[in-house]
Amino acid sequence: MNKIYLDNNATTIVDPRVKEAMEPFFCQQYGNPNSLHSFGTETHPAMRLAMDRLYAGIGAGDEDDIIINSCACEGNNHVLKGVYFDLIRNGPKSEIVTTQVEHPCVLNCCAFLESLGAKVKYMPVNADGIVDGDTLRQYIHPDRTALVSIMWANNETGLVFPVQELAKICRENGVLFHTDAVQAIGKIAVDVGRVPVDFLTFSAHKFHGPKGIGGLFIRKGLKLTPLLHGGEQMGGKRAGTVNVPYLIGMGLAMEMAVGNLAYEDSSVRRLRDRLEDTILAIPDTMVVGKRELRTPNTILASFRGIEGEAMIWDLNANGVAASTGSACASESLEPNPTFVAMGISDDLAHTSIRFSLSRFSTAEEIDQAAEVIRQSAQRLRAISSTYKNDK
Amino acid sequence: MAKNDLIGGSLWEQYSAKVSERINNPMHRGEISEAEAKALGARLVVADWGAEACGDAVRLYWAVDPKTDRILAAKFKSFGCGSAIASSDMMAELSMGKTVDQALKITNIEVERSLRDNAETPAIPPQKMHCSVMAYDVIKKAASIYKGVDMSSLAEEDIVCECARVGLRTIKDVIRINDLKTVEEITQYTKAGAFCKSCLRPGGHEKRKYYLVDILRDTRIAMEQEKLFAQADADDFAAKNLIQKHRAIEKALGEKIRPALAADGGSLEVVDIREAEGKVNIYIRYLGACKGCVSSTKGTLQFIENMLHQELAENIRVIPV
Structure with missing residues (x-):
């Protein structure tokens, strides 16, 4: 069976050229870049090139920092905990503002900071499923708010948040702004030269780089207490020997991701729309969020009368990998805040399936997946106790 | 695991x-x-x-x-x-x-x-x-x-944990019999709460009528009350707490001792009770005719102490102040 991967918001295939670029740094140029001898220093040109590619990829200036770390989860923890220490525990501020729809690594980190005494406010999304400037203005306070943390694009829906406007509001109010850009890089343009963010985080494995490496952009001149204390790596801002081969891989992956943005916006979008159209042609289906507000690769579809996990089981059995936000096995059955804000019926809360494409998705795959999805919906609705087939 | x-x-x-x-x-x-x-x-x-x-x-x-x-x-x-x-x-x-x-x-x-x-x-x-x-x-x-x-x-009965089918009575019994003090212990003993965890405490996977945290707390409170009542009712003077001892002493004084003293126009009151070195020291003050009576430090005192030994416990010492 020909397996089709449509879960690229979870992780992506490593581009073979990225793998190739990393290869020499495992067994040949394996030195520690902090060593003074030639084994250490011979890694430097490739590392510099990788850093150049990362800086260029997000439009960072030479005076800014991009701290190389293990993933966006680490970067998000670093920003939230660092700002907590600098401005709340050891400073004059008291609050962090974020959204109800952030990734668990932000939400759980915030819950931890609440346990330490920080006040965290969780903004709802609007009827379009995004956080707007008016909402942010109501939530921030120049004297109290230490940090605003809002994702650039949502992992479940693909909805893109208006970070330019949101960051500008924070700048005007003297409040630090962080964005988790993990779902944005490689899908839409991300330029910190244009968007006044103070902190930005990303993971290589979301844009065809290896897992276990990521980056944290820190605007020039900003102080941020380290998450990992130790040696002098990354200028003392993040201790731990840099993962040299992965950094080199991430640099190339970034360059290719940014270089492919036009392809993403045209070809991936066209394939996504084609898949979305076939899904919407199935009766009683819907897709969450307006197309023009989403990253070009993501579809969060809902199939009335079909429980999400049963659907991904069936799709998997037929060679299509997708994911579900259904909370059947999770600790909580709380309704999805995006669904609530968008006025989507509770009956659909457990019926959502996310399909996410990449530049490696092909037209043949999409057509084959569309057929599998159609048949799966039919089969599961035939045994559904809640779906009315006579409609 | x-x-x-x-x-x-x-x-x-x-x-x-x-x-x-x-x-x-x-x-x-x-x-x-x-x-x-x-x-x-x-x-x-x-x-x-x-x-x-x-x-x-x-x-x-x-x-x-x-x-x-x-x-x-x-x-x-x-x-x-x-x-x-x-x-x-x-x-x-x-x-x-x-x-x-x-x-x-x-x-x-x-x-x-x-x-x-x-x-x-x-x-x-x-x-x-x-x-x-x-x-x-x-x-x-x-x-x-x-x-x-x-x-x-x-x-058939109130089910607390649907996943493991454990009823309310079973959980209460297990807490009592094994003197369980934590929810984790209840899960170890009964499997209740080991699966979807909804019944552990409010705010889990789904709403429940009963939660283990509440059952544990209420059962522990009930157990503690029963223990106190049992102590209060028990004949074993040594097992009583200080308040219960005071009550028992007052009861014995009222029934056996004060009537005898009253016959001679005297009485006494308890000033303090202190437990030390395995003894229960009862500090008393004589009232009425007993005050200043020669016998109050000898025969009468002996009578009071003997009566309390007989009624309550051997380790009682009566000290006039």
């Missing part, structure tokens, strides 16, 4: 082969029509349980022979995850050939055991156990429809 728990995403790997087979090809999925039931000479029962908004809903069809109460055919439909489909399929299978009363005895535990590939390995992972509970609930619903009674009348 730690080593095996560190890599996530193993939910489906923990399904037994039987579960996987039944998710892919449920043997008893579908419906029974009125005509089909009639052809069997049976009464059609259709029961719905659960809701889409809760992530789980199941419909059970039974064709029941009205003369023998025997279930001649069973089918199901489901809005639910894989383990809910597999459990419903097994539940339908287990109910066939049984009488309605016999079917009522099928629990989610039995359904889960029937789905195992071998006796030792659970068929579904712990957090999926609650998906099999639907299979039990819908049987109860179908039986109540068939019998024309309210569903609650079929409940």
Whole structure:
């Protein structure tokens, strides 16, 4: 069976050229870049090139920092905990503002900071499923708010948040702004030269780089207490020997991701729309969020009368990998805040399936997946106790 | 378990082969029509349980022979995850050939055991156990429809943990008998709360009528009260706390000692009671004619002490102040 991967918001295939670029740094140029001898220093040109590619990829200036770390989860923890220490525990501020729809690594980190005494406010999304400037203005306070943390694009829906406007509001109010850009890089343009963010985080494995490496952009001149204390790596801002081969891989992956943005916006979008159209042609289906507000690769579809996990089981059995936000096995059955804000019926809360494409998705795959999805919906609705087939 | 728990995403790997087979090809999925039931000479029962908004809903069809109460055919439909489909399929299978009363005895535990590939390995992972509970609930619903009674009348007892089917009485008994002090201990002893964890405390997977934290707290309070009452009522003076000792002393004084002193126009009051070095020291002050009486430090004192030794305990020492 020909397996089709449509879960690229979870992780992506490593581009073979990225793998190739990393290869020499495992067994040949394996030195520690902090060593003074030639084994250490011979890694430097490739590392510099990788850093150049990362800086260029997000439009960072030479005076800014991009701290190389293990993933966006680490970067998000670093920003939230660092700002907590600098401005709340050891400073004059008291609050962090974020959204109800952030990734668990932000939400759980915030819950931890609440346990330490920080006040965290969780903004709802609007009827379009995004956080707007008016909402942010109501939530921030120049004297109290230490940090605003809002994702650039949502992992479940693909909805893109208006970070330019949101960051500008924070700048005007003297409040630090962080964005988790993990779902944005490689899908839409991300330029910190244009968007006044103070902190930005990303993971290589979301844009065809290896897992276990990521980056944290820190605007020039900003102080941020380290998450990992130790040696002098990354200028003392993040201790731990840099993962040299992965950094080199991430640099190339970034360059290719940014270089492919036009392809993403045209070809991936066209394939996504084609898949979305076939899904919407199935009766009683819907897709969450307006197309023009989403990253070009993501579809969060809902199939009335079909429980999400049963659907991904069936799709998997037929060679299509997708994911579900259904909370059947999770600790909580709380309704999805995006669904609530968008006025989507509770009956659909457990019926959502996310399909996410990449530049490696092909037209043949999409057509084959569309057929599998159609048949799966039919089969599961035939045994559904809640779906009315006579409609 | 730690080593095996560190890599996530193993939910489906923990399904037994039987579960996987039944998710892919449920043997008893579908419906029974009125005509089909009639052809069997049976009464059609259709029961719905659960809701889409809760992530789980199941419909059970039974064709029941009205003369023998025997279930001649069973089918199901489901809005639910894989383990809910597999459990419903097994539940339908287990109910066939049984009488309605016999079917009522099928629990989610039995359904889960029937789905195992071998006796030792659970068929579904712990957090999926609650998906099999639907299979039990819908049987109860179908039986109540068939019998024309309210569903609650079929409940044997208050179930606290649906996944492990542990009742309120069992949990209270286990807390008492084993003097349990934590929710974790209750889970170790009964398996209650080991699966979907909804019954541990409010705010979990689903709302429950009872939570282990509340049952534990209330049972501990009740146990503590009972202990106090028992102490108060006990004849064992040494086991009493200070207040209870004071009461017992006052009682003995009132019944045995003050009347005797009153005959001579005297009395006494207790000033303090102190426990030290295995002794109970009762500090008293003489009143009336006893005050200044020569005997008050000799014979009368001896009488009081002897009486208290006799009535309460040997380690009592009476000290006039």
